[in-house]
Amino acid sequence: MMDLYVMLAFGLIGYLLHRLAFPLAPVVLGVLLGPMAEQNLRLAMLLSQDDVGSLFTRPISQGIIALLLLVVFSQVWKTLRKGRQR
Known part of the structure; x- marks a missing residue:
């Protein structure tokens, strides 16, 4: 019976993603790369002895976070500008 509920849940998720025109490529990348990211986290x-701050203090991680914020805010800015033009 549990298999039926799982199938129903994923069918509903798939329908919603299709209905909202969500692209398939990011979903596939998330499913494939998610376990690797979790394992590396x-x-x-473990190496930092559960110190979350060490994830944000290295220069390379600060650079990646800055790029991530730049990409997110540029998309928000583009969406807001497009909404104002209408």
Whole structure:
């Protein structure tokens, strides 16, 4: 019976993603790369003795966070500008 509920849940999620015109490529990348990211996060937390601050204090991680924020805010800015033009 549990298999039926799982199938129903994923069918509903798939329908919603299709209905909202959500692109398939990011979903596939998330499913494939998610476990690897989780494993590496666990390893980093073990090496830093559960200190979350060490994830944000290295220069390379600060650069990646800055790029991530730049991309997110540029998309928000583009959406807001498009909404004002209408």
